[in-house]
Amino acid sequence: MNPTLNIDVAIIGGGIAGLWLLARLRERGYGALLIESDRLGAGQTLCAQGIIHGGAKYGLRGYAGPTAEAVAGMPALWRCCLNGEDEINLHGAALLAEHQYLWATHAPTSRLVAFFASKLMRGHVEKVADGGMDASDYPPVLRHPDFHGAVYRLDEPIIEVASVLTVLAERYQDAMVRNRGPAILKADGNLTLHHPERPQWVIRPAVTVFTAGAGNAGLPWATLQLRPLHMVMARGVNLPGPLYAHCLGASEVPRLTVTSHYDATGRLIWYLGGGLAEEGIRRDRREQIRAARRELQALLPWVDWNPVEFATFTIQRAEAHQHGGGRPATASVFRDGRVIAAWPTKLALAPLLAEQVEGLLQTLKVPRRPVDLSPLANWPRPEIGVYPWDQEEMEWS
Ligand SMILES: Cc1cc2nc3c(=O)[nH]c(=O)nc-3n(C[C@H](O)[C@H](O)[C@H](O)COP(=O)(O)OP(=O)(O)OC[C@H]3O[C@@H](n4cnc5c(N)ncnc54)[C@H](O)[C@@H]3O)c2cc1C
Structure with missing residues (x-):
């Protein structure tokens, strides 16, 4: 007989969605266990640019309404967490920057897009100054006499992603395990934990939540879309x-x-994304580096780009399927019986995903029980993954 453990919620996948959900459920008294097959953040999370979106992109797309409002609340919520003032305590994790900027070139179309976005995002955007005027608040690289664009400061902090994962991993370490093999979900709802040197464990959760990003594929009632990016x-x-x-x-x-x-x-x-990365999926590595050099030279011609080294990689964004293949407006959560699949769409929206999943657990009347996880105390824990720029196999030229 394999050893067996009864728990309230099994969470499959330790990116930002799974880790945030684990934190929320543990704080609310659920006996939750996170199962990761690789390293924490190894999917999309450590490849994210770390921007805590507050709706700039919604402004650009002309969205308004409850979704836009929920998204607009994310920077304040994350700041509370980082200050240790929320039940999800991220004290010890770092911000790389307080603000993201919007920068329009002197091209009339660029300025127009920026102007309308700023009107739609009233309260979340502040115009810094026009090029040539008082530019002391500009990001340093734009404080140049040849810069003639417009700069807006967005209320969108940038987080140091690995530090967030580290804080969550340390705080909830007893409730996460590394599984060497697929977390096989059986028809009876049980899961098996594998390790080459240990007996298999059978985990019997009341509910299983898949937050495995691209690893959520294969659940026919929650179809996935993959949107590639060629990052530089x-x-x-x-x-x-x-x-x-x-x-x-x-x-x-x-x-x-x-x-x-x-x-x-x-x-x-x-770390360069945006249109360069979206259009770059049609380019190989060399062409993409050439395109990046061209773009930087065109936008910031006063910098000498010749000695700068570049590397690229491709990655898929994993999200809920949308007709037309566009980006979902917010986090997506699906349920089939006692199995839930969820994608946050954006790292910034992990708190919304956790809230929605908890709502489903309440609907399902999942009990909150203190679960003794000590039988798994010696089971290996997942380590934190590696940023793309620190990966040894990355080719720079
Ligand atoms: C290049 C890029 C830049 C981005 N920039 C931003 C940004 O600036 N701001 C923002 O808000 N969002 C950004 N995003 C989006 C954001 O990264 C994702 O929405 C978010 O990280 C998804 O988190 P996740 O936990 O759902 O999935 P992932 O991070 O993909 O995590 C899934 C986890 O599940 C594990 N797993 C897979 N299969 C299994 C299995 N069978 N059993 C156990 N574990 C499994 C994986 O190993 C992985 O650890 C960016 C995305 C990309 C690709």
Whole structure:
């Protein structure tokens, strides 16, 4: 007979969605256990740019209404958590920057998009100054006499993603296990935990929640869509300091989204997404690096880009399927009997996902019981994954 453990909720997948949900359920008294097959954050989470969106993109798409309002509340909620003032206590995790900027070039279309976005996001956007006027509040790289665009400051902080994962992993370590194999869900709702050197454990949850990102595939009642991105990273002493900004073009997708990070040796990394990454899926690595150089040269011509090194990688965003393949407006949660599948759509929206899942648990009348997880005390715990810029196999040139 395999050893067996009865629990309230099994959470499959330890990206931001699974970790936030674990924290919320544990704080609310549920006997929850998180099962991760690789490392924490190893899917999309450690590839995220870390922007806690407050609706800038909704503004660009002209959305309003309850979804936009819920999203607009995310920066304040995350700040509370980071200050240790919420039940999800992220004290000890770091912010990379307090604000993301919107930056319009002098092209009339770019300025127009920025102007309308700022009107739609009233209260969450502040115009810094027009190019050429008092630009002391500009991000350092834009404080240049040749910069003639407009800059808006968004109420969107940027988090240091690994530090958030680390705080959650340390706080709820007793409630997470590494599974070496698929967490096989049987028809009776039981799961088996595998490890090459240990007897299999049978986990009997009242409810199972899949927060496995692309690993949620295979649940026919919750279909997944994968949207690829070709992300670019840049490093080198010539990088002109950290920058956190969306550069606007003529459409709702920013032409370029830049965030800045530090690798394991403390070197500054510019991480480039937005239109460059969306359109870049049609380009191979070399073409994508060329496109990135061209874009940076066009937007910031006063920087010498020649000595800067680049690397690229492709990754799929995993979300609930949408007709037309667009991005879902918010977190998506589906239920079939006692199995739930969920995608946050955005890292920033993990709190909304957790709230919705908890609502379903209440509907299902799942009891909140203190569960003794000590029988799993010696089971291996999942480690934190590695950022793309720290991956040894990444090719820089
Ligand atoms: C390039 C990029 C940039 C982004 N930038 C931002 C941003 O700036 N701001 C923002 O809010 N959002 C951003 N996002 C979106 C955000 O990253 C995702 O919405 C979010 O990280 C998804 O989290 P998740 O926990 O659902 O999935 P994931 O992070 O993919 O985690 C899934 C986890 O499940 C595990 N798993 C898979 N299968 C199994 C299994 N069978 N058993 C056990 N475990 C399993 C995986 O190993 C992984 O750890 C970005 C996404 C990408 C790709």
